[in-house]
Amino acid sequence: MNQSADSERPNPARILVVDDDPGICRLFDVLLKDSGYQVDTAEDAHSAQQKLSGGSFDVVVADIIMPGLSGIDLLKKQDEKAPDIPFILITGNPNLETASEAVRTGSAVDYLTKPVSSAQLFRSVSRAVEIKRVRDENRRLTAENRRYQLHLEDMVQEKSAELVRACREIRESYNFSLEALVAMLDAREQTTARHSVRVREFALILARKMGISKPELHDIALGTLLHDIGKIALPDAILLKPGSLTEPEWAVMKTHPQIGYDIIKASAYLAGAAALVLSHHEKFDGSGYPRGLAGNAICLGARIFAVVDAYDAMRSVRVYKPATSAEQALEEILRCSGSHFDPEVVNVFRSCQAALEEIAVRDTLETAQA
Numbered sequence: 590m591n592q593s594a595d596s597e598r599p600n601p602a603r604i605l606v607v608d609d610d611p612g613i614c615r616l617f618d619v620l621l622k623d624s625g626y627q628v629d630t631a632e633d634a635h636s637a638q639q640k641l642s643g644g645s646f647d648v649v650v651a652d653i654i655m656p657g658l659s660g661i662d663l664l665k666k667q668d669e670k671a672p673d674i675p676f677i678l679i680t681g682n683p684n685l686e687t688a689s690e691a692v693r694t695g696s697a698v699d700y701l702t703k704p705v706s707s708a709q710l711f712r713s714v715s716r717a718v719e720i721k722r723v724r725d726e727n728r729r730l731t732a733e734n735r736r737y738q739l740h741l742e743d744m745v746q747e748k749s750a751e752l753v754r755a756c757r758e759i760r761e762s763y764n765f766s767l768e769a770l771v772a773m774l775d776a777r778e779q780t781t782a783r784h785s786v787r788v789r790e791f792a793l794i795l796a797r798k799m800g801i802s803k804p805e806l807h808d809i810a811l812g813t814l815l816h817d818i819g820k821i822a823l824p825d826a827i828l829l830k831p832g833s834l835t836e837p838e839w840a841v842m843k844t845h846p847q848i849g850y851d852i853i854k855a856s857a858y859l860a861g862a863a864a865l866v867l868s869h870h871e872k873f874d875g876s877g878y879p880r881g882l883a884g885n886a887i888c889l890g891a892r893i894f895a896v897v898d899a900y901d902a903m904r905s906v907r908v909y910k911p912a913t914s915a916e917q918a919l920e921e922i923l924r925c926s927g928s929h930f931d932p933e934v935v936n937v938f939r940s941c942q943a944a945l946e947e948i949a950v951r952d953t954l955e956t957a958q959a
Contacts, residue, residue: 602718603627603644607637607651607663608679617650620707621714634658641667646674648717650710653680664697673724675717679705783952784901789813791897791945792890798937801889804861809890811858812865816894819849819866843878846870865890869898874928884931892931896922896938897945899929904949915946 604626606617614630621628629644631637633655641649649667651660658666664676681703698720699713792813796806820828823845827838834842850867853859868882868891875883900922903913913921919942926935938945 601625601627602647602714602721603629604714605637605640605646605649606630607632607634607649607655607660609633609652609655613652617710620710624711624714626714634660634663637663638666641671641674647721648675648677648714650677650679650714653678654682673721673728675720675724677701677713677717679703784905785814785817787948787952788816788894788898788901790948791901792893794941794944795893795897795934795937796890798941799889799893799934805890808861809865809893810862812862812869812890813894813897815849815853815859815862816866816869816898817845817849818852819845819847821852822848843870846879862890864888865894869894871895872929873931876928887931892934896930896934899925900938900945901949915942 604621606614606621606628607630608614608617609632611632614632618628618630629640629646631640634651634657637649637651638658640646649664651663653660660676660678660680664678667674667676675698677699678697679701698717701709701713789810792809793806796809801809823841827834827841830838846867846869850863853866854863865888867879868887871877871880871882871887871891872895873884873887873892875881900918903918903921904915906912919939922930922935922938926932
């Protein structure tokens, strides 16, 4: 009876950890095994290649900088043989060029910087395992469609539910990739962890309270997440300058909404978010940029974003300031109502502030534990 139950239980995912630091290998081995995964380790890319050729793995967690072959080199070589295995790349020396290459390269699904917390590791590995499962499922469905192509009509009816689920999971994987990109942009600017993701959550709370339709909620979610995507084109000398910007430098800084708009407007999936990206620095009284729009000429998503972004900035600890109290932040939002902010949005914000604070407190605790 027990043997039958064991035979029906799905096999745990197999994880290969590759790092030239034996301590990291041992730590990840213990953490992941405690979470129910099968784990193998390798202390260089050549050993990892041998293990990958001799076994079946669901996810590879690889350090980028290693003697000999790097983690990215390993990924590229593996993609030539078995491109379906998701890679999680890890580095202790992050920079934008390495991060961008990691996101662009083959089967890389996440990019983590050391020290990696157990929560980050579990979350990233869990998502990568799910991506591998979706890929395997899609491959299986493709093979079945070929095998039963003479009965395509019946197959569509039988598999429709599975296809809907697979499409949803692919979309979620795509959204996860966007979140990884935005996290790297936030890290480049040295902003508070999860700033863009948290502002998205804040904006959606207000938007739902205002009765905004589901398609518009989707656009607001993407727009708030990607609001600063245009900063990818700004030079570090301006973006990371510790002091005040000169007038010419400000002129360059103010181009990032238009750059972000130009980047995403061509994508059918992201086009609805483009207006928010373009207008996220406009102010209700017309004193913002890049177009000096005022009042309802500013899209509603951007008016919502302006309030929640300012609130998150005040409530977050930054390298140059402590966090402002919730009461002080509310007072400042009310003071700027009608000038920087849409009074209608401000009124909704007041009714939702407690819900926003729950998210802020949660993130603060998670950051402290990490």
